[in-house]
Amino acid sequence: MEIEEIKRLDCLLKIYIDVNVDKDFSVLSKHTDPFFILSMTGQLVYVNEVCETLLGCTRFDLIQMSLSNIFISDCLNATQTFFFKKGREKLTNFDSKISMTHGPVMDVNVTTFPILFDEEVVGSYVVLKDITLFKKERQLLSEKQAVAGQLAAGIAHEIRNPITAIKGFLQLIMGEYKGESMYFNIVESEISRIEVILKELMVLAKPTKKKYEKLKIRLLLDQVMTLMESQVLLNNIQVEKRFNLNEETILGDENQLKQVFINYIKNAIEAMPDGGKLLVEGSIHGEDRVQVRIIDQGCGIPGDIIDRIHEPFYTTKEHGTGLGMPVSYQILEEHKGKINIISSTNGTCIEVKLPTMS
Known part of the structure; x- marks a missing residue:
């Protein structure tokens, strides 16, 4: 960029700050x-007070600093800016690391x-959010899941062998018995339920080998909805699809991604015991992601439960295993996906974002 052009843009940026930011007309709150x-x-040509506090440095010291003075070098490109493979003329969002000379590294x-300004791009807002605590909480959750996984592997191993023997002998007895079979059917059904729990335990403890392939997300969602048709009808649920x-x-x-969406839809159905409307949306999100939203009209999830919903074995259901949500979360993590849960007394919305193939 030519020197004269730089001076012109800097002048326009100064006018913008004087007219908008200093007079509280900015799109962001200074406080x-x-x-x-x-x-x-x-x-850096302007720093608000909240940012001074976050960075632990005065505005006087920050002004005229470059990004390389604030962010670790791995987060910047050769020209020491964020805008490598990121357009300067659009909103971008990403995680990075701050390393001021006087403090520890901060995840942001x-x-x-x-x-x-005057139909020209004259600069950029850079908004920061400290996520250090969030990262520590996620690390702690991962450690808890690892411990739970080891426990799950041990439990599953100890239970699987006797269950296999019980099931085998039960089938032999059923083949010879000529009387009422109702009780045998109940026992067999409960054994099958134990096997399902063992399978979920093993997914948590040691994920099965995955078969990654190119999938059409709309086709996958259509197949999931077809699989769930009977449960929807039995529970008097009206389904609306917006793909x-x-x-x-x-x-x-x-199979794993189907397991995730089936689990979330089953939870939505169970949240509406008296029937209701279930909305399943699929849309493009940004340039490189798809978003699936599952929205129910249930009573919602209390805040203290949402905070623990991905903990292994934590459940509020009478017959729940407490494994569905953590297993689904783990599968999404392995697929580089993200989940966001929004809930109120009017219902719950589960948002899943997955990266698309270029």
Whole structure:
């Protein structure tokens, strides 16, 4: 960029800050959102008070710093900016790491979007969110899941052998017995239920070998909805599908992803014991993701339960195993997907985002 052009854009950016940010006309709050403004050359030209507190540095010291003074070098490109493979003229969101000289490394989520003035991009807002605590909590959860996995493997191994023997002898007795078979059928049904629990335990303890292949997300969702048709009808649930998808594809294990969506839909059905409406949406999210939303009209999930919903063996259901949600979460993690749960007394929305194939 030519020197004269840089000076011109810097001048326009200064005018923008004077007119908008200093007079509280900015799109961001100076008192709640930690943000700074970046010039087209990658220099900090404005820092709000909240950002000063977050970074532990005065505005005087931060102004005219470059990104390389704040973020670790691995997060920046050769020109020491964020905008490697990221367009400067659009909103971008990503995780990064801050390393100020006087403090520990801080995990942050970064949102950047352009500043338009006189129909030109003259700079960028950079909004920060400290996610260090969130990362620690996720690490702790992973450690708890690892311990639970070891426990699950031991339990499953000890139970599987006697269950196999019991099932075999039961079938022999059933073949010879000529009387009422109702009780035998109940016993056989309960043994099958134990086998299902053992299977979920083993997925948690040692995930089965995955078969990753190219999958059409719309076709996968249609197949899931077909599989769930009988349960929907039995529970007086009205289903609405809104699939704004065409040929978008993802890379994944078909059976495991079906298990995830079946689990979430079963939870939605169970949340509406008196019937209701179930909305399943599929849409493109950004440039490289698809989003699936499963929305029910149940009574919702209390906040303290949402915080623990992915913990192994934690359940509020009378006959629940407490494994469905953590297993689904683990499968999504392995597929580089994300889940977000929004709930109120009017119902629950489960959002799943999965990366698409280019």
